[in-house]
Amino acid sequence: MITTKDKVFIHIPRTGGSTLKQALRQENKAVWDPFPPVLDLATCNGCRPYYFWEDSKPAQRKTPYSIVRCPYERAASMYGYLTTNFYMQQFVVGSTFKEVMMDGLTGVGHQWLVTSTQSEILFSLLGKEVQVYHYEDGLSDFYALFGVNPKERVNASPFDYTMLDQEALDVIHLLFLEDFESFGYTQVNTVKDLIEMKAENGT
Numbered sequence: 001m002i003t004t005k006d007k008v009f010i011h012i013p014r015t016g017g018s019t020l021k022q023a024l025r026q027e028n029k030a031v032w033d034p035f036p037p038v039l040d041l042a043t044c045n046g047c048r049p050y051y052f053w054e055d056s057k058p059a060q061r062k063t064p065y066s067i068v069r070c071p072y073e074r075a076a077s078m079y080g081y082l083t084t085n086f087y088m089q090q091f092v093v094g095s096t097f098k099e100v101m102m103d104g105l106t107g108v109g110h111q112w113l114v115t116s117t118q119s120e121i122l123f124s125l126l127g128k129e130v131q132v133y134h135y136e137d138g139l140s141d142f143y144a145l146f147g148v149n150p151k152e153r154v155n156a157s158p159f160d161y162t163m164l165d166q167e168a169l170d171v172i173h174l175l176f177l178e179d180f181e182s183f184g185y186t187q188v189n190t191v192k193d194l195i196e197m198k199a200e201n202g203t
Contacts, residue, residue, distance in 0.1 A: 006063065007064075007065055007145075008063065008064045008065065009021075009064075009146070010064055010065070010121070010130060011066075012067065012068065012118050012121050012122070013078070013116075014069065014077045014078045014081065015067040015069045015074065016067055016069075016139055016153070017067060019150045019152075019153050019154045019155075020067075020139075020142075020143060020148065020150070021154075022150070022154045023146075023148035023149070023150040024148060027147075027148055029146070063131065065130065065131045065132075065133070065142070065145070066122055066130050066131075066132055066133070067132070067133050067134075067142065068122075068133070068134060068135065068179070068183050069118070069134075069135035069136070070135070070185050071118075071172055071176035071179045071180060071185060072164070072169075072172060072185075072194055073135070073136075074118070075101065075164075075168075075171075075172050076160070076161060076163060076164060078157075079097055079101070080157040080163070081157035082100060085157075097164065097165075097167070097168045097171070098167050098168065101115070101171050101172070101175060115175065117176050117178050117179050118176075118179045118183065119178040119179050119182045120178070132183065134183070161195050162195070164191050164194070166190065166191065169188070169190070169191065173187060
């Protein structure tokens with residue numbers, strides 16, 4: 001989580017939040033960014049969400065905002081990040097997409113990074129009053145809301161829908177069904193359908 005004078009940004013991993021956080025820091029507009037994790041308030045089904053706060057009352061008086069991302073794209077981006085990041089790749093080497101997503105990163109304190117849904121992160125503590133922007137719609141309006149104009153993406157990871165197979169789609173449907181329903185994303189039956197949908201949407 002990061003706060004400014006009048007806003008709270010809830011950072012969901014792999015949704016572009018690191019870009020906003022860096023831009024706010026560079027322009028000295030960030031008031032507070034509790035990282036590394038120091039928080040006890042949130043359990044969030046066993047995850048360790050560093051984006052929540054120890055004393056929630058001051059932050060809850062501000063307007064909460066967040067970015068959500070298509071579950072297919074977020075999962076593929078997550079897998080791409082875990083398999084290419086210098087630190088994280090040691091925990092997933094030799095593992096399939098299904099193994100990583102179903103087992104998380106058990107034993108290294110990062111399993112929440114993989115298995116937490118966007119819905120539980122946002123709604124388990126905040127209710128449904130958070131103002132949500134969709135990654136796929138472009139984030140220029142969102143960045144403008146915070147008064148920044150990022151020049152580069154931070155922590156971008158390589159991903160391609162062709163890295164997904166039918167088994168991967170089934171895993172995504174199982175783990176992130178709530179995200180499809182909560183944020184209006186369309187489910188597809190095959191990887192071919194997914195690639196065609198992406199092409200039609202121009203994303």
